[in-house]
Amino acid sequence: TMIVFLLCATLLMFASARPAFNVDANDRPIIGVLAQEVWAPVPGRTSYIAASYVKYLESAGARVVPVMINQTEEEYKTLFYAINGILYPGGGVSIISSGYERTAKIFYELAIEANVRGDYFPVWGTCLGLEELTFLTSGQWLMTSTNTDKLSLPLNFTKASRMFKDFPPDLMKDLASEPLTANIHNWSLTYNKNEALRKFYKVLSTNTDGRIEFVSTMEAYDYPFYATQWHPEKNAFEWKKPFVSHTASAVKSTFYMSEFFVSEARKNTHGFQSQEEENKALIYQYSPVYMGSAGSFEQIYFF
Ligand SMILES: *[C@@H]1O[C@H](CO)[C@@H](O)[C@H](O)[C@H]1NC(C)=O
Ligand SMILES: *[C@@H]1O[C@H](CO)[C@@H](O)[C@H](O)[C@H]1NC(C)=O
Ligand SMILES: *[C@@H]1O[C@H](CO)[C@@H](O)[C@H](O)[C@H]1NC(C)=O
Numbered sequence: 001t002m003i004v005f006l007l008c009a010t011l012l013m014f015a016s017a018r019p020a021f022n023v024d025a026n027d028r029p030i031i032g033v034l035a036q037e038v039w040a041p042v043p044g045r046t047s048y049i050a051a052s053y054v055k056y057l058e059s060a061g062a063r064v065v066p067v068m069i070n071q072t073e074e075e076y077k078t079l080f081y082a083i084n085g086i087l088y089p090g091g092g093v094s095i096i097s098s099g100y101e102r103t104a105k106i107f108y109e110l111a112i113e114a115n116v117r118g119d120y121f122p123v124w125g126t127c128l129g130l131e132e133l134t135f136l137t138s139g140q141w142l143m144t145s146t147n148t149d150k151l152s153l154p155l156n157f158t159k160a161s162r163m164f165k166d167f168p169p170d171l172m173k174d175l176a177s178e179p180l181t182a183n184i185h186n187w188s189l190t191y192n193k194n195e196a197l198r199k200f201y202k203v204l205s206t207n208t209d210g211r212i213e214f215v216s217t218m219e220a221y222d223y224p225f226y227a228t229q230w231h232p233e234k235n236a237f238e239w240k241k242p243f244v245s246h247t248a249s250a251v252k253s254t255f256y257m258s259e260f261f262v263s264e265a266r267k268n269t270h271g272f273q274s275q276e277e278e279n280k281a282l283i284y285q286y287s288p289v290y291m292g293s294a295g296s297f298e299q300i301y302f303f
Contacts, residue, residue, distance in 0.1 A: 069099030090127030188214030
């Protein structure tokens with residue numbers, strides 16, 4: 001009886017010495033999604049985030065904080081140390097001079113510094129977000145005009161990656177052979193065009209518009225930075241564009257892409273100072289607006 005008692009006591013001691021959460025895996029990841037200027041601002045609607053990006057991240061177990069444009073560097077720095085990753089969405093603003101660009105640049109530089117110190121901070125760019133990352137890494141506008149507005153394509157996979165490593169083989173086969181990835185861009189990054197970019201990013205897939213080969217997916221060699229020229233969030237959450245695929249595999253690709261990025265964010269242990277601060281920052285403070293037949297998104301968060 002004594003031995004059993006001692007054993008139990010020892011186990012209890014170990015149990016209570018453990019931290020409240022597992023520091024090796026943050027199971028409550030919070031990801032920032034960058035806002036951008038609306039095309040025609042009206043009072044109360046000067047910037048926006050398409051709700052599909054929020055649902056995309058939520059579907060894989062993350063919560064979302066909107067990262068507003070036009071804040072001070074101090075405010076961004078505080079937010080950086082409270083969130084576990086950031087996503088730069090698609091859209092139509094300038095990647096060289098806009099509120100979106102200014103904010104993206106501040107978080108990009110904080111993310112570089114953090115990762116160099118061993119503070120794992122993932123960054124994701126979708127469409128305009130990929131274009132923004134090419135500008136931030138190279139300091140140059142490197143886009144080429146392509147005929148790639150409003151079509152879905154199969155991916156031409158080039159190299160082994162972290163991003164697709166855990167995708168089911170059947171899904172990889174469908175992504176490579178069926179037009180599942182939605183392209184909505186007039187500008188593309190042509191393969192290996194720039195030295196700085198070539199050193200920083202590995203090209204994971206390419207596509208062509210029939211004439212010009214361009215980069216469709218990439219990941220940084222030494223940083224948890226990822227980007228797609230296509231829109232993984234649309235298959236499950238946007239219904240207005242007839243060329244967006246909603247097949248079972250297309251919707252699965254939405255989930256596996258999100259699951260990958262959210263898993264990256266679980267490796268970061270930043271957090272808000274208090275539950276109250278966290279609550280105040282979360283996107284739950286806002287309600288998305290259903291757009292009906294207007295525009296190209298089902299629901300939008302306006303700020
Ligand atoms: C951001 O700041 C610029 C320059 O001051 C201003 O023109 C713009 O309306 C602001 N946008 C938002 C969404 O605050
Ligand atoms: C796929 O990408 C490779 C470069 O990695 C290129 O040589 C090839 O032509 C591409 N194929 C298609 C069908 O785009
Ligand atoms: C591409 O250009 C066309 C023609 O100017 C325009 O209608 C369309 O909105 C552009 N698409 C994107 C994604 O910017």
